[in-house]
Amino acid sequence: MDTIAVIFGGRSAEHDVSIITALSSIIKPLELTEKYRVEAIYISKEGAWYWDEKLKNIDLYSSGKIKDFIKKNHPVSLKFDGGLTLIKSGRQRIRSSSLKVDVVFPSMHGTYGEDGALMGLLDMAGVAYVGCDLASSTIAMDKILAKEVAIANQIPVTKFVIANKEEIDKDIASVIKRVTTKLSYPLFIKPTHLGSSIGISRAQDQTALSNGLEVAATYDDMVVIEEEVPNLIEVTLPIIGNDVLTPAMLEQPMTKPEDFFDFETKYLQGGKKGKGKAGKGSQGYSKIPADLPKDLYKKALDLGLRTYQIVGCQGIARVDMLIDSKKGEVYFNEINPLPGGLYAHNWRAAGISSVELVDRLVNMAKERFEKQQKLATTFDTNYLQQF
Amino acid sequence: MQVVVDGILTNYVRQGNGRVVVILHGWGDSSKSWQQLASALSHNYDVVVPDLPGFGATKSPPKTWGLDDYASFIKDFLKKLNISATYCIVGHSNGGAIALRGIAKNIITTDRLILLASAGIRGEYKGRLKALRYAAKTGKLLTSPLPKATKNKLRAKVYQTIGSDMLVAEHLQETFKKVVSDDVRDDAKKIDIPTLLIYGELDQQTPLRYGETLHQLIDHSSLEVLPGASHFLQLDRPDAINSAIQGFLR
Numbered sequence: 001m002d003t004i005a006v007i008f009g010g011r012s013a014e015h016d017v018s019i020i021t022a023l024s025s026i027i028k029p030l031e032l033t034e035k036y037r038v039e040a041i042y043i044s045k046e047g048a049w050y051w052d053e054k055l056k057n058i059d060l061y062s063s064g065k066i067k068d069f070i071k072k073n074h075p076v077s078l079k080f081d082g083g084l085t086l087i088k089s090g091r092q093r094i095r096s097s098s099l100k101v102d103v104v105f106p107s108m109h110g111t112y113g114e115d116g117a118l119m120g121l122l123d124m125a126g127v128a129y130v131g132c133d134l135a136s137s138t139i140a141m142d143k144i145l146a147k148e149v150a151i152a153n154q155i156p157v158t159k160f161v162i163a164n165k166e167e168i169d170k171d172i173a174s175v176i177k178r179v180t181t182k183l184s185y186p187l188f189i190k191p192t193h194l195g196s197s198i199g200i201s202r203a204q205d206q207t208a209l210s211n212g213l214e215v216a217a218t219y220d221d222m223v224v225i226e227e228e229v230p231n232l233i234e235v236t237l238p239i240i241g242n243d244v245l246t247p248a249m250l251e252q253p254m255t256k257p258e259d260f261f262d263f264e265t266k267y268l269q270g271g272k273k274g275k276g277k278a279g280k281g282s283q284g285y286s287k288i289p290a291d292l293p294k295d296l297y298k299k300a301l302d303l304g305l306r307t308y309q310i311v312g313c314q315g316i317a318r319v320d321m322l323i324d325s326k327k328g329e330v331y332f333n334e335i336n337p338l339p340g341g342l343y344a345h346n347w348r349a350a351g352i353s354s355v356e357l358v359d360r361l362v363n364m365a366k367e368r369f370e371k372q373q374k375l376a377t378t379f380d381t382n383y384l385q386q387f
Numbered sequence: 388m389q390v391v392v393d394g395i396l397t398n399y400v401r402q403g404n405g406r407v408v409v410i411l412h413g414w415g416d417s418s419k420s421w422q423q424l425a426s427a428l429s430h431n432y433d434v435v436v437p438d439l440p441g442f443g444a445t446k447s448p449p450k451t452w453g454l455d456d457y458a459s460f461i462k463d464f465l466k467k468l469n470i471s472a473t474y475c476i477v478g479h480s481n482g483g484a485i486a487l488r489g490i491a492k493n494i495i496t497t498d499r500l501i502l503l504a505s506a507g508i509r510g511e512y513k514g515r516l517k518a519l520r521y522a523a524k525t526g527k528l529l530t531s532p533l534p535k536a537t538k539n540k541l542r543a544k545v546y547q548t549i550g551s552d553m554l555v556a557e558h559l560q561e562t563f564k565k566v567v568s569d570d571v572r573d574d575a576k577k578i579d580i581p582t583l584l585i586y587g588e589l590d591q592q593t594p595l596r597y598g599e600t601l602h603q604l605i606d607h608s609s610l611e612v613l614p615g616a617s618h619f620l621q622l623d624r625p626d627a628i629n630s631a632i633q634g635f636l637r
Contacts, residue, residue, distance in 0.1 A: 207469045214391040
């Protein structure tokens, strides 16, 4: 029986979302497969790693008792022994237990996880892991880089301007001038590396633009300012696969541009402003499949799949697109290497249960790892003998 | 929504159109518990509800703050949102004390003021405070051999039992001490705008007599008492609060 380590939490603004994804959409379905030994690895907001059965219980986090847990338990040590082993000391540091991991299932949103940092660590350790690798995660989680890659591959993106934190802090007036010379209101201002709509503002005038720039710059060193697409239909497409891709359904969040998916709307109000009792979390209020004419649906589906391949995603990702419904134009917006909750609701609509989804993702991780193992990583020379 | 005010990442809710109504929540509270009232008022007004620094999703003040600092923050917050004229400030509990200080010192201006179970009357229990201080010192000495976690739990229990908000926001203990030692009776005397005071009959944190005191001190004020209501008027009697406010603002 393979041991799967589900890693979640972490030093990220999306720490809490990551816990929900791990507990509800990954650990539980993995256990239901009855094929794996599933272990919960929680990374605190300070960056310490913990491994314990208790970490699978949502009450630990919702009650705030996680703070007591952290005080009472020692963080685990990581051993890179031609793979990944976790070592946990007992309370008095007398006894220790270890866990040899076969496959890691990252459930990390945002910084130090979804952005490729964790994937780099796992590559160094030499352990199989689910989802996008270091390079594709890095591209996907950098909104500017992802746009540049899309442009280089003739994938349409909306008009945008970039600004760094330093110029925003020192001379915001010139940033505003640059933005308004090139773009027209309404605008979206986004931190480059964050997901879950954290730090995003919509601006219809200069005051809102200035405020939005300041907010985004408190979260990130780089900020991207985008022109809003007129006659907007927003769609998103979850995809799984390494070489052979399986798309879920094209999904249409039911939000007006002015009610764009902010963190509150997305995770706390069930996806729709003012509908606090919807309680669907990241699933929110949306149409599955998206209500689009057949040709436009296909155009968006193709663009989503092409973007996934071009960025080099593997395992799972979700591609967000913006459609100008009058012109019939589809623009790539963002790509998300670990969709919140894996977008299990959409996969269910597409006929793939949560249990089947996580099982397939683990198999894809193992397949990729086996392929990588066959690649030569050493090259024998007599270089050293010359010294 | 978010905005950076004086270097503090500030969360706020804004809805509706018309003249501006600003709601200031109390200690340990946030904009969340004012959503219902804000929604109701937003049919007629542009309603702005910030999470005050240290509460809700707004970052904490960089140092120990008092009422003046919170009032200055409100001034800068409104400026940041390009709000030049405020029709009414609604302050609950400590939010009321902030509003009184801000208006009295001309830090913030508004046409009307509504004080809901406003705090700011201090030193009412001098004997009790002295006894509590003595008990706290003795307790600290007696519990000193205990582990830190146990000590903290005991401390939280004691503060909860005596009805103190000291540990409601643990990270703001020094700010709390500064705020609750700042009396606003002199400020109240300087208020010369139409003011509505609403207090709950059963309020224990800011008893009705606080309202009566402020009513006496503020010219052009009226006092309304909600029978059976506690300190958290917005949760106990949302409809009564809404209609009283709408009536006063009309």
